[in-house]
Amino acid sequence: MFAGISRFDQIQADLGISRKVLTERLNHLVEHGIIERTPYDARPRYEYHRTSTGAELVDLLMVMIGWGDKWLAGEAGPPVLYRHHACGETTQVDLRCDHCGEPMHAGDVDLLPGPGAAQTA
Amino acid sequence: MFAGISRFDQIQADLGISRKVLTERLNHLVEHGIIERTPYDARPRYEYHRTSTGAELVDLLMVMIGWGDKWLAGEAGPPVLYRHHACGETTQVDLRCDHCGEPMHAGDVDLLPGPGAAQTA
Numbered sequence: 001m002f003a004g005i006s007r008f009d010q011i012q013a014d015l016g017i018s019r020k021v022l023t024e025r026l027n028h029l030v031e032h033g034i035i036e037r038t039p040y041d042a043r044p045r046y047e048y049h050r051t052s053t054g055a056e057l058v059d060l061l062m063v064m065i066g067w068g069d070k071w072l073a074g075e076a077g078p079p080v081l082y083r084h085h086a087c088g089e090t091t092q093v094d095l096r097c098d099h100c101g102e103p104m105h106a107g108d109v110d111l112l113p114g115p116g117a118a119q120t121a
Numbered sequence: 122m123f124a125g126i127s128r129f130d131q132i133q134a135d136l137g138i139s140r141k142v143l144t145e146r147l148n149h150l151v152e153h154g155i156i157e158r159t160p161y162d163a164r165p166r167y168e169y170h171r172t173s174t175g176a177e178l179v180d181l182l183m184v185m186i187g188w189g190d191k192w193l194a195g196e197a198g199p200p201v202l203y204r205h206h207a208c209g210e211t212t213q214v215d216l217r218c219d220h221c222g223e224p225m226h227a228g229d230v231d232l233l234p235g236p237g238a239a240q241t242a
Contacts, residue, residue, distance in 0.1 A: 059188075067178060084230055085230065086223040094217045098215040099212040100207055109206065116200040
């Protein structure tokens with residue numbers, strides 16, 4: 001879906017897995033609010049689109065892939081490149097502070113207990 | 122280690138797992154270049170620090186946790202908050218383009234085949 005595929009038959013053709021397995025996996029993602037199912041003709045057939053939760057999960061996936069590309073891809077290089085709409089460049093994700101816009105890596109923060117901290121004990 | 126713990130005994134006390142299991146896990150991370158082991162006294166005892174690869178894996182973990190905090194934490198709220206050194210605010214990671222600095226989410230990019238694409242076929 002990240003690559004613009006949304007219809008069941010397209011997804012199945014792309015992945016090459018059985019209709020049964022694909023249906024189970026899509027239902028699982030629908031149940032967890034990652035994607036939503038919409039009929040697209042009268043039979044009905046279905047297409048699947050990311051929810052907001054799912055879209056941000058794909059953002060996360062993009063960051064994960066970026067880490068793998070940098071540290072694990074080796075000489076072959078990354079299998080996929082990202083061209084950013086805003087600037088047209090082939091680029092990568094940079095982690096910035098949502099408040100001040102400066103770089104924000106794990107070494108740039110202190111950890112504080114949050115409101116849900118008690119439940120982790 | 123994200124929380125500033127580096128010595129074997131500290132890590133073991135924090136996690137509450139056996140020395141054997143912890144040793145296996147740390148060795149696994151050392152072998153994969155995520156952490157490195159350094160002796161810190163004559164016995165020797167060991168402490169563990171992130172490599173560059175490992176530091177960026179923790180960045181990724183911070184993004185993963187952010188997704189979970191936003192979509193899965195529910196009413197309890199996040200267990201951990203991040204205070205950014207640069208601005209002092211309790212904040213979150215924002216995904217920006219490494220080239221132009223504008224927001225870069227999965228919907229803001231086109232996917233292009235990269236040099237390693239052939240190997241994924």
